[in-house]
Amino acid sequence: MPSTFVLLTEAPFSVEEMFDISLDIDAHVSSMAQSGERAVAGVTTGRIGLGETVTWRARHFGIWFTMTSEIAELERPYRFVDRQVRGPFRAFTHAHEFEASGTGTRMTDRITVASPIFGRLAERLVLVPYLRRLISRRNAHLLAALGRA
Numbered sequence: 088m089p090s091t092f093v094l095l096t097e098a099p100f101s102v103e104e105m106f107d108i109s110l111d112i113d114a115h116v117s118s119m120a121q122s123g124e125r126a127v128a129g130v131t132t133g134r135i136g137l138g139e140t141v142t143w144r145a146r147h148f149g150i151w152f153t154m155t156s157e158i159a160e161l162e163r164p165y166r167f168v169d170r171q172v173r174g175p176f177r178a179f180t181h182a183h184e185f186e187a188s189g190t191g192t193r194m195t196d197r198i199t200v201a202s203p204i205f206g207r208l209a210e211r212l213v214l215v216p217y218l219r220r221l222i223s224r225r226n227a228h229l230l231a232a233l234g235r236a
Contacts, residue, residue: 089178089201090210092219096226099191100233106164106185108229109194110134112141118228119221122146129155137161140172147217154179177201196222 098105108114111134112126124145126132135141135158142155154174161167164185171179178201186193198218202209 088207089199090207090215091197091199092215094196094198094219094222094226096194096196096223096230097188097190097192098194098230098233100230102185102187102192103164104233105192105194105229106167106183107134108233109183109185110136110158110167114229114232115225117232118225119145121224122221127153137167142173156181175203177203194226196226198222 112130112132116125122145124143126141127144128142129140130136131141137158137160140155140157142153144151144153146152152175154176155172156169156174156179157172159168159170160182166182166184168180168182170181178199180199182195182197184195184197186195200210200214200218202214
């Protein structure tokens with residue numbers, strides 16, 4: 088059984104701005120500089136769309152990983168889902184949801200991950216905390232990037 092966690096981010100930007108920057112490959116690469124993440128195949132720059140894939144190469148836990156994700160669902164500007172189609176996890180799904188709030192946009196990240204080894208124990212002790220910090224830093228970077236635009 089995979090683990091799921093939710094991360095909420097409040098943003099002083101419109102739903103459309105948050106949606107668009109969340110699909111932007113260049114913004115994602117910039118937000119993941121600490122892991123050396125880069126897009127190496129599929130859509131490697133600009134905005135990715137429904138049915139398109141991107142292959143990421145990044146270093147996490149001191150190990151280089153390659154993962155291909157597909158935009159499996161897209162309802163602009165409210166929701167999109169990316170799923171691992173090839174990579175290190177038994178399963179990885181990231182649903183991004185955007186709704187207007189009193190101060191701008193509430194962005195909800197719902198991530199479901201299944202560890203390739205050690206199952207739920209590895210998910211609870213290592214993967215979920217690590218991914219929560221990673222997505223949190225990514226979201227802070229996206230907000231800062233919009234603030235400079």
